[in-house]
Amino acid sequence: MVTRGAARCNDGSGVKRDEPRIVARDVLRAVRERDAYANLVLPGLLRDRKLSGRDAAFATELAYGACRAQGLLDAVIERCAKRPIAEIDGPVLDVLRLGVYQLLRTRTGAHAAVSTSVDLVRAESGGGKAGFANAVLRRASEKTPEQWVETLSPTDPVGRLAFEFAHPKWIAQAFSDALGVRASELRDALAADDARPAVHLVARPGEITAEELAVITGGEQGKYSPYAVYLDGGDPGQLEPVRDGLAGVQDEGSQLVARALTLAPLDGPDNGRWLDLCAGPGGKAALLGGLADIDGWRLDAVEPSPHRAELVRKTTRNLPVDVHVVDGRTSGLTPGYDRVLVDAPCTGLGALRRRPEARWRRKPSDVAELVTLQRELLAAAVDLVRPGGVVLYSTCSPHLSETVGVVADAVRRFGLEQLDTRALVPGVPDVGDGPGVQLWPHRHGTDAMFLAALRRP
Known part of the structure; x- marks a missing residue:
């Protein structure tokens, strides 16, 4: 947790600007007005405003934290404002969320949290709205976080x-x-x-080892994936191994998914014909491509979106990966693959800590539509895998409808053999009772990835 008071800079006009808080406010505004993604907006703002070090860390804490905690913050704001959130002016609401977040979830002093927030409102919206913000924030400061939870x-x-x-x-x-x-x-x-996750790097097989990557970056080797390195923070895009394509940013859970596909036992030989049926934006395809390259094998990568397909091409450059811009359900590819990965589009409930605003955008009604898509993609994978080959189904969600429900349906419909997937994540403890594997942030420090290996008879 980063603690700051009124950290400010002078922009040359004689008016002091609280740049870290302004950056955080601008992130919240982009999320509210444009449905932007905070993790895509923030890095550009930090570069444009030339924030680094403690100021960048503070802006990041405020922006991501306020996005994650929005439901709690809005409940407190509604109680203190005595009006619904929908009736509060948007730009004022952004600042109120930042202010209440500082009061309830950081060690920022109450006076600094209130006064700096009121200054932001006054500078943009005038004295009347600044007075309203001051009243709301002072009421919010009258209770501890525990008291607000007890009350609301x-x-x-x-x-x-x-x-x-x-x-x-x-x-x-x-x-x-x-x-x-x-x-x-x-x-x-x-x-x-609800906590800010560590940054996970993946060492590209055949290019650099995790041990070498940890030494170069000052990170720590991962516990479970032989390619993982943990970083405390910072901008991984500025690291030389990442810039040079020797490493990438990828959650350790996703690394374990890709590796599990390569470890699954086949009936018959592995002819080195692999498929990633849902490849965008390319992280798992790059890891699989690197592993395939070691043995002289090839990977086909399917992605229907031209933009995301281009990301796959960039991520897998110089690897034996062929990118196909088609729908995985009707790919037109020739069947006979030895190994097929179906990392299916899902609700993303297992990666909410990395996408702070996502929890407030998803709806229960999203699940049914996604389950239909997941079943269709898994059915397509079964058609494309050879007899004796393996399909590895995974989602970044622990929702039972998207995980064991989809797998059970496929096993019933296609007579698939469900392998004990726990054996495909060696050294990873406490992954459930099988045959599928469920990872959890609180147990493993990874995203809540689900994976199940299915062999076609």
């Missing part, structure tokens, strides 16, 4: 935890359902999901 949270256990750790209740319930008999871990799961 629902009384049911799941609803209370969802409110305390800033998740929509339906997502907290989905986590609880996926935890099953270990639903008592829900608090830990939500707390881990």
